[in-house]
Amino acid sequence: MGKIIGIDLGTTNSAMAVMEGGKPEIIANAEGNRTTPSVVAINKSGERLVGQLARRQAVTNPQNTVYEMKRLIGRRWEDKEVQRDIKLMGYEMVKSGDSVKIKMGKDEYSPEELSAMVLTKLKTDAEAFLGQPVTEAVITVPAYFDDAQRQATKDAGKIAGLEVKRIINEPTAAALTYGLDKTKKDEKIAVYDLGGGTFDISILELGDGVFEVKSTNGDTHLGGADFDRVLVNYFIDEFKKENGIDITDDRAAMQRLRDEAEKAKIELSTTNEVTVNTPFLTATADGPVHFETKLTRAKLESLVGDLVKRTGGPCEKAMKDAGVKASEIDAVVLVGGMTRMPAVQEEVKKIFGKEPMKGVNPDEVVAVGAAIQGGVLAGDVKDVLLLDVTPLSLGIETMGGVSTKLIERNTTIPTSKSETFSTAADNQPQVEIHVLQGEREMSADNKSLGRFLLDGIAPAPRGIPQIEVTFNLDANGILNVTAKDKGTGKEQSITIQNSGNLSKDDVEKARKEAEAHAEEDKKKREAIDVKNQLENAIYQAQKLKDDNGDKISDDDKKALDEAIEEAKKKIDSTDKDELEAAAKELTNKIMPIGAKLYEQTTTPDSDKKEDNKTDDKEGPVEGEVVDDDKKDK
């Protein structure tokens, strides 16, 4: 079964989303935009244009550019909405039986066919995005749509080659996005939708997981475009006051003012003041004229205050029709770009007496809800399939008591991870795998989950044996750790049952502790790294002497011994700088002796891995990373 996409087929813009890995995701169109204008056109050469392209050519081709067909879909010719729109729309409508057809190019189209053109583009773009055919969809419609309008929307889907699995109400979709269907009790929900061109208020009642629309109201001609217009007019007046120039006939200047108005409006949702700066806005005989003005949020709010207040009446009516008081509304959901404006949110709070729900992009909240409904229908949304994450990092102890993480915290499970380690001393017969949980740098500070030995490692210089350690964490949080000697094939493992069995408080405590000690832990770890460096230098010096006893002069041998002795004195120091200096000094002393050796021998020694670190401890020693380039340290 393929994906069921969710489509918000809007009056001015449409959006679509899909469930992916149990989460809804907005699908960008071919142009890379998250919404697509609901506009179609046929140009002079008979080519069909949809979306942004259709909108860009609208003024050149108004008779053959159709927009807002949602206002006509499923309606009869006699409907008063249709009769009013005949006068408002730039395209020609004709009566066809009982219903409406629209002239575009040489042909006449039903609103369903025109909506289908938008849906076809969405379908094609979704297929490109998902890399698979899309044949099924959930489409949203306004709550006030009657049966005919719903059926017509379904037909539009069919024409576009989509099987419409369900038509759902826009406010219901928005409520689904906020998971309001998951609440156990019966709730009353208000959905306040102030979009680009229309305002809708719906009162829903939830019972047994089913939403019932109790009432709807609104204003079919109130939206963001009206807000922009008010602001542009203000700019025109300001410019006239300052310069005495009426700019309304200057198309280029007007275009810039419109862009600036929209930008300022959006910015003032997050800041308190913006500077509108439009140099060279126009030119007179005296030269260029600039326009610069400061606009505060308070000023904007006073300009659009009336528009915001106009939404109050429909809200009151809707509540009255539903027979509920504002105090009985349990949740308020915001839909539409204009609800980002703080003044609008304030008004909503005033009307319903409670903070509205925010968090999801209000332009996308309906499409997301449709996708969730699609996911439920496709069987994608199942509670049992919810994936968990591991709350804390898991790792093993490595040389110097350092914790090396294999699985980072917040990794989605099930998961597995392998890494190759090695011995830390020559001829080391066994390694101990100490499994740790936690965020701290030092193993002693983390929780020990268990430990085991892998023995029977064939005698070899340090760093040569390859011990592959594999962490396998299953969906239930059961951790299996296996260590395998790649040389002998011997392996040992341990299973830890409750690696994920932590309370929320435990996890939070562990995380906070790690944060609090981050600096101190880092220093400790650095000191150990430097100490390991020094030990490595001592090991190399010793090895150089032992391997080449007959080729090194007695003087050099003596110098080496002295240098090694000197370095060994420093090994217990806890001062990072001192350890670093000692390691550097020793390396400096070895280098000229090594260089002499190379001069003597024409055939270089085997390319044995010699860049490993030494350790004079006995017995089992924690693993040491072999493939250094895979890790930081």
Next chain:
Amino acid sequence: MIKDKPKKSKDPAKQDAKTQELTADLQRLQAEFMNYKRRVEDERIKLIQTGKEQAVIALLPVIDNIERAVTHEPVDIKNHAWVQGVTALAKQLDGQLDAIGLKTICDIGEPFDPNRHEAVVMEDGDGDTEVIAEVIQTGYQFGDTIIRPAIVKVKRV
């Protein structure tokens, strides 16, 4: 007295159905993951380009105004060294933008193409061909990607 333990029903048909369902879920998830990986890789490549584009888009208002400043060069101080310097500076900016692959869309006289142009004014004429009469705001493209269409006045010829 010993009470018979109720036997757990192990309906094989039910088990089979469950296995099939889970296998289907797994396959779908795997397919989804493969598709997701492919898309993320595509997006990563695109993102590098988009990063450049976003930086230029943020600068476009300034670039526009520099262009306007040069267009409105005052006649009376045309030969002033400072004015000439500013003109040279604008040219230098053009050169640099060209070097990073940014091209202007300023197609006066060319046929109208909504892929490249956004029409805001229409001047009626007798002909059938729609051409660009005036560029109100220069458009920009990066390679083949239009990052901002030119805002134009269109006429029929």
